[in-house]
Amino acid sequence: MVKLIPSILSADFFDLGHAINELQKGGADGIHVDVMDGHFVPNISMGPMMVKSIKSHINMFMDVHLMIDNPDEYIDAFSKAGADSITVHAEVLRHPLRTIDIIKRNGLKAAIALNPATPLSVLDYIMDAADMILLMTVNPGFGGQQFIPSMLDKIADLKRIKDNRGFNFDIQIDGGITMDNVHAVMAAGANVIVTGSAILNQPDIAEAAADFKYNMLRGAMA
Numbered sequence: 001m002v003k004l005i006p007s008i009l010s011a012d013f014f015d016l017g018h019a020i021n022e023l024q025k026g027g028a029d030g031i032h033v034d035v036m037d038g039h040f041v042p043n044i045s046m047g048p049m050m051v052k053s054i055k056s057h058i059n060m061f062m063d064v065h066l067m068i069d070n071p072d073e074y075i076d077a078f079s080k081a082g083a084d085s086i087t088v089h090a091e092v093l094r095h096p097l098r099t100i101d102i103i104k105r106n107g108l109k110a111a112i113a114l115n116p117a118t119p120l121s122v123l124d125y126i127m128d129a130a131d132m133i134l135l136m137t138v139n140p141g142f143g144g145q146q147f148i149p150s151m152l153d154k155i156a157d158l159k160r161i162k163d164n165r166g167f168n169f170d171i172q173i174d175g176g177i178t179m180d181n182v183h184a185v186m187a188a189g190a191n192v193i194v195t196g197s198a199i200l201n202q203p204d205i206a207e208a209a210a211d212f213k214y215n216m217l218r219g220a221m222a
Ligand SMILES: O=C(CO)[C@H](O)[C@H](O)COP(=O)(O)O
Pocket: 007, 009, 010, 032, 034, 138, 139, 140, 141, 142, 143, 144, 145, 174, 175, 176, 177, 194, 195, 196, 197, 198
């Protein structure tokens, strides 16, 4: 099943409630919350208070992507705030299986993310424990960047490993995804699509989300 999870990083934060309502109207399957600490990535964004506030107004799946050092210290806070899924970066994990376990013990979906330059081999002994693997298709930190073309091979390699080893984690991709390249990443094996500026920077967000999802579903049936 393919899912569209727009990233609210590209939203106008002054009008965030409106943007999220529009995403729901447009049929988004959840919202992707990019948490940045200014250390792991060179930007600072939002935290648990934002997740709590959003969740108190709207019942949408909250996919929280922690682009931070020491993610273990914040799992509890994001869980209490209303996250449904937490993604942590393999690059900062000292005990990845322990971190996955902490997330799952909070009753949440657990996902592991890899930066573009991080090889899939770091997942060899942990991918069976993850509900989802996120392959970053830009260097994380900012919305509106260009998709890195070599990531298509990385997605296809992960899909091959997943099928060969009989795992059923979702393959999520994030960064530079547009109407023009979404079919290619889906054909390579991605089934959970994060996109920010391609939807949030459009004048009619609901229509942009609906069009994007329709385009994805068409691609999935082709
Ligand atoms: O994680 C991110 C950046 O680190 C964003 O989710 C991602 O870049 C989405 O924005 P866009 O679709 O505009 O690239």
